[in-house]
Amino acid sequence: xxxxxxxxxxxxxxxxxxxxxxxxxxxxxxxxxxxxxxxxxxxxxxxxxxxxxxxxxxxxxxxxxxxxxxxxxxxxxxxxxxxxxxxxxxxxxxxxxxxxxxxxxxxxxxxxxxxxxxxxxxxxxxxxxxxxxxxxxxxxxxxxxxxxxxxxxxxxxxxxxxxxxxxxxxxxxxxxxxxxxxxxxxxxxxxxxxxxxxxxxxxxxxxxxxxxxxxxxxxxxxxxxxxxxxxxxxxxxxxxxxxxxxxxxxxxxxxxxxxxxxxxxxxxxxxxxxxxxxxxxxxxx
Amino acid sequence: xxxxxxxxxxxxxxxxxxxxxxxxxxxxxxxxxxxxxxxxxxxxxxxxxxxxxxxxxxxxxxxxxxxxxxxxxxxxxxxxxxxxxxxxxxxxxxxxxxxxxxxxxxxxxxxxxxxxxxxxxxxxxxxxxxxxxxxxxxxxxxxxxxxxxxxxxxxxxxxxxxxxxxxxxxxxxxxxxxxxxxxxxxxxxxxxxxxxxxxxxxxxxxxxxxxxxxxxxxxxxxxxxxxxxxxxxxxxxxxxxxxxxxxxxxxxxxxxxxxxxxxxxxxxxxxxxxxxxxxxxxxxxxxxxxxxxxxxxxxxxxxxxxxxxxxxxxxxxxxxxx
Numbered sequence: 001x002x003x004x005x006x007x008x009x010x011x012x013x014x015x016x017x018x019x020x021x022x023x024x025x026x027x028x029x030x031x032x033x034x035x036x037x038x039x040x041x042x043x044x045x046x047x048x049x050x051x052x053x054x055x056x057x058x059x060x061x062x063x064x065x066x067x068x069x070x071x072x073x074x075x076x077x078x079x080x081x082x083x084x085x086x087x088x089x090x091x092x093x094x095x096x097x098x099x100x101x102x103x104x105x106x107x108x109x110x111x112x113x114x115x116x117x118x119x120x121x122x123x124x125x126x127x128x129x130x131x132x133x134x135x136x137x138x139x140x141x142x143x144x145x146x147x148x149x150x151x152x153x154x155x156x157x158x159x160x161x162x163x164x165x166x167x168x169x170x171x172x173x174x175x176x177x178x179x180x181x182x183x184x185x186x187x188x189x190x191x192x193x194x195x196x197x198x199x200x201x202x203x204x205x206x207x208x209x210x211x212x213x214x215x216x217x218x219x220x221x222x223x224x225x226x227x228x229x230x231x232x233x234x235x236x237x238x239x240x241x242x243x244x245x246x247x248x249x250x251x252x253x254x255x256x257x258x259x260x261x262x263x264x265x266x267x268x269x270x271x272x273x274x275x276x277x278x279x280x281x282x283x284x285x
Numbered sequence: 286x287x288x289x290x291x292x293x294x295x296x297x298x299x300x301x302x303x304x305x306x307x308x309x310x311x312x313x314x315x316x317x318x319x320x321x322x323x324x325x326x327x328x329x330x331x332x333x334x335x336x337x338x339x340x341x342x343x344x345x346x347x348x349x350x351x352x353x354x355x356x357x358x359x360x361x362x363x364x365x366x367x368x369x370x371x372x373x374x375x376x377x378x379x380x381x382x383x384x385x386x387x388x389x390x391x392x393x394x395x396x397x398x399x400x401x402x403x404x405x406x407x408x409x410x411x412x413x414x415x416x417x418x419x420x421x422x423x424x425x426x427x428x429x430x431x432x433x434x435x436x437x438x439x440x441x442x443x444x445x446x447x448x449x450x451x452x453x454x455x456x457x458x459x460x461x462x463x464x465x466x467x468x469x470x471x472x473x474x475x476x477x478x479x480x481x482x483x484x485x486x487x488x489x490x491x492x493x494x495x496x497x498x499x500x501x502x503x504x505x506x507x508x509x510x511x512x513x514x515x516x517x518x519x520x521x522x523x524x525x526x527x528x529x530x531x532x533x534x535x536x537x538x539x540x541x542x543x544x545x546x547x548x549x550x551x552x553x554x555x556x557x558x559x560x561x562x563x564x565x566x567x568x569x570x571x572x573x574x575x576x577x578x579x580x581x582x583x584x585x586x587x588x589x590x591x592x593x594x595x596x597x598x599x600x601x602x603x604x605x606x607x
Contacts, residue, residue, distance in 0.1 A: 028421040031422045034437060035436075037436075102328045111328060124339045129541075131558070131583050132346065134346065157338075215427060221429070235429075253439065261428050268423065272420060276486045
């Protein structure tokens with residue numbers, strides 16, 4: 001079965017190669033299993049999900065129907081999804097609008113102290129979010145931003161901006177300087193250097209960076225819980241509402257969880273190759 | 286000598302030799318200054334935004350930390366100097382939280398880097414379905430942390446319905462209440478599950494950037510696999526491992542969702558972020574005290590961050606050399 005003809009590092013003969021491949025399959029399955037189990041539970045009845053594990057069952061969509069129906073007192077699924085998407089997309093767009101020129105000024109046409117500035121950006125990631133929550137909450141209340149989408153849009157932009165600048169800088173670093181120089185000598189303005197020379201080369205990097213910002217913002221829970229529980233509730237807060245002390249909830253929780261992780265998991269699967277490069281950040285070559 | 290160089294000619298006509306040298310250098314300075322500003326301007330929006338959103342709260346926190354400010358029961362805010370700080374340093378709960386943070390961050394970073402390295406090496410081979418396995422392994426990183434916590438708590442760790450206990454039951458072992466008996470390690474386990482893929486991705490990129498010719502040459506020279514791994518692969522991976530540890534530490538020092546979602550915030554899992562939260566808006570309502578804690582946390586993190594940034598600057602220097 002195994003076609004391990006080109007084994008790079010170890011397992012030089014076919015047998016150990018096949019063994020290693022088998023072992024890798026097993027590990028991959030184990031890693032994925034909790035997610036698979038969650039998805040399976042989402043298609044069960046509560047009776048099947050709460051009890052000894054049932055591996056074969058008649059799949060039902062009841063749980064999905066239950067979690068997406070409108071119940072007074074609970075934020076509706078469509079409202080929550082709209083909130084999450086709006087907040088995450090808007091903040092990611094703002095991050096990119098701010099980060100692209102900044103990364104440009106730290107790499108292609110660097111300012112004198114680019115290293116200090118880059119460190120400042122990264123150092124803000126070291127500040128624990130929770131340490132700033134109190135003043136953020138108070139400022140948010142003063143400005144009437146609590147329970148609006150804007151509070152989270154601003155905070156997620158700040159959270160993702162350092163990472164985006166850092167990643168984009170390393171992608172810009174890969175643009176050959178001769179190309180930019182040539183465009184400059186031809187009299188291209190700064191803007192047209194950026195849009196016609198640099199951007200096409202770094203486009204895949206932009207996609208990877210945007211995706212990572214999307215993932216972190218979509219999955220964020222703490223700020224969303226503190227700043228935004230009622231009117232502009234997001235998916236991460238909504239899903240915790242299905243844990244219950246009073247009744248069986250595993251199937252419902254699984255259905256809600258499946259719905260909530262779906263966009264990010266799909267996006268991550270599609271863009272994984274780019275993400276690998278983006279995470280290694282080209283900075284270290 | 287008499288060759289006419291159009292470029293130099295143009296320059297000399299723009300700057301005639303009669304011009305006093307100080308005027309010329311001032312003009313050059315002006316151009317330089319304008320150039321410096323044109324370089325800075327693209328940076329400013331991002332910089333100003335980040336300073337406003339991160340530094341204003343920080344300065345406010347410093348002010349709050351010097352006040353006695355309890356919201357529940359409500360009392361007027363009074364200025365009291367460093368009292369909150371002297372109290373914080375004698376507070377055993379705070380010390381415990383610092384210790385939990387250290388353990389949680391250290392073990393989750395170390396274990397996920399190790400597992401990530403192993404996984405990356407297994408996936409750095411060519412075999413049928415390698416892409417599928419990589420996709421499967423990647424997925425835990427994409428799952429929302431609160432969802433991961435709830436799913437592990439209710440469907441994996443649970444003593445009656447959990448799959449781990451179902452499995453150990455098949456082997457004839459007693460059921461075990463993982464989360465209530467070993468809350469800290471349960472949290473670490475889920476963190477490692479989520480962060481191993483992240484480390485794997487970075488390290489896989491590192492492995493795949495190795496030059497084939499060097500590896501081939503070593504093989505031709507008769508190097509053993511272990512020798513190649515130790516003397517070529519590991520040194521090559523060093524900067525990738527450092528990057529893993531740094532990024533992992535940045536995110537894992539701030540863990541909050543798993544502590545709430547998985548362990549319900551029981552004492553032995555309370556790290557510094559959770560502790561600060563509980564002292565302030567998470568039920569303590571002692572805002573002055575909580576602000577002092579958060580300032581101390583920031584100072585401690587900055588000390589560690591300086592160390593981390595040195596690692597980073599090592600990475601950047603490598604880039605200059607390249």
